[in-house]
Amino acid sequence: MIEVSLPHVTFEDVGDSIRLVWRETLYADFDKKELIRVIKRKYRVKPELIIKDGRLFIDTDYPGIEKYIAIYIQNNLGALLRNRYTKRKVLYIHEGLDVPLLGYNAFGLIDRGTNLIQVRGVSGCNLSCVFCSVDEGPYSRTRKLDYVVDIDYLMKWFDEVARIKGKGLEAHLDGQGEPLIYPFRVELVQALREHPNVSVISMQSNGTLLNDKLVEELAEAGLDRVNLSIHSLDPDKAKMLMGRKDYDLQHVLDMAEALVNAGIDVLIAPVIIFGVNDNEAEAFIEFARKIGAGKRWPALGFQNYVPYKFGRNPVIAKVKPFKEFYAWLRALEEKTGMKPLVLKPEHFGMEKREFIPLAFRPGEVVKAEVVLPGRIEGEMIAKARNRLIEVINTRAEVGDRIRVRIVRTRHGIYIGTPV
Missing domain, CATH: 3.90.930 (Outer Surface Protein A; domain 3)
Known part of the structure; x- marks a missing residue:
């Protein structure tokens, strides 16, 4: 044989x-x-x-x-090629495709006018949280494919962004889903740690794919912090909120402690749905204290549930105005002594930086080439001026050259409609 x-x-x-x-x-x-x-x-x-x-x-x-x-x-x-967790077809983005990595929300790099750069090497998630803002995971009804960006190509674009943004950057690994399904996760942390303009490397994660070996590898590669999405400390409620009957809460709690023990700071980041898990706030605080979370940054980052047009918006969710949400947090600070719970950019060393110059103006009509299918029905991805444009409500196909009216440019994410 x-x-x-x-x-x-x-x-x-x-x-x-x-x-x-x-x-x-x-x-x-x-x-x-x-x-x-x-x-x-x-x-x-x-x-x-x-x-x-x-x-x-x-x-x-x-x-x-x-x-x-x-x-x-x-x-x-x-x-x-397919995503092992979503079972969806995967488009592998590499240098040979000549696809820009600025302009689109699902993969690439995002600059929101600070020293923090969002690094998105992959789309897709292994969970299907009932409140997911982008309807991600194995049970998604709207997402039809996933993307993976080659690490060398991703770092090539990061080099250019870092050159513009300067030193003292935080590289934040996040995405429309779970960053740990990125096949080059450890190598990406290592490459970012070696970058002269990067001071902090952080990651958003639900923690389910962590294990002792991976925690050790991420620590050795230079990961500084994990913003860990834990939404309930009750196993049954956690399964309901995460949208998976096989969700193992105890494993995630163990991994939170393992991260801290490995020298990676942890920020517990629950999404608070009033009437569902707001009564667990003090338990979250106690757990954060128990494992030693928040050594360099805040230990908790409570998030207020917000419904989104293309997200999953459960009927159990009660939407609380942000004014009331922040009042709730301040009362929690006073009661528990855990501060800060009302978080500000300065708590993370974030500072305003000049935006990467916009390539388009709202209302402008541009000629663009369709280069990739989009993630939802009626969406395609086009490129022009070395940027990507999410073209909505279109029947165009890859290879078509179309005229697009730019309707949104916020934070360098470009959305357009066909003319």
Whole structure:
């Protein structure tokens, strides 16, 4: 038998297909009969394909056959790639596509006029929180595909953004979903730590994909803080809010403590839905104190639930005006002595910085090339002036050249409609 070996890959037998799992977070299913046909056409043999302990073997001793199949798999991987958690098709964004990484909300880089740069290498989530503002996760009804950005290409664009924004930057790994499903998560932290303009590296996470090994790797790579999304300390309520019956609250709580012990600061970040989990506020504070969260930054970041047009807005949710929400936080500060709970940019060392210059003006009509499908029905992604534009309410296809009216430019996120 000969083994087919590929870097960062394990194999699974899923019936009629062989599943290739790449870097734990992506997969591709290859039809067994097609693989055997490929081998037969080239070598005039019809071997058996065997999966053992995550490894793929070909039941033959024919020399060179393993390299031939490895090349075949690599050449066809892109068309078959899927997100392991959402099961959606994945578009892999690399330098050869010449797709800008500024202008779109789901992947790339976002500058909101401060020294914090949002770094989004991936879209998609392993959970389906009932209040998710972008309807993410395995049970999404609106999101039809995911993106993964090649790490070298992502860092190339980060270099340019950092050159404009200056030193003392915070690189914040977040996204429309869970950043830890990014296949190059540890390597990205390492690359950012080595960047001369980066002072702080932080990450938003639900914590479910963490384990002791990954925590250690992230700490060694240089991660400074995790904003940990924990929305209830009651296991059953937590499962309901996270939208998953298999959500393991105790594992996330253990990982929160493991992060602190590894030298990574933790900020507990519950979304407060009044009438559902606001009565747990003091328990959140007690847990944060218990594990030693908030050594360099605030220990808690309570968030007020806000409904969104394209999000999941549960009927159980009561929307509280922000004036009342902040009054609630101040009362909590007085009662518990935990401060600050009303958070301000200066608590995180955030300062205003000049925006990356806008490429378009609201109302402007531009000629653009459609380069990618969007995430929801009627949305495509176009490029012009080295920026991306989310084009809504369109029937355009990839490769089309269209005229687009810019309707939104806030924070360098460009939205347009076809003219």
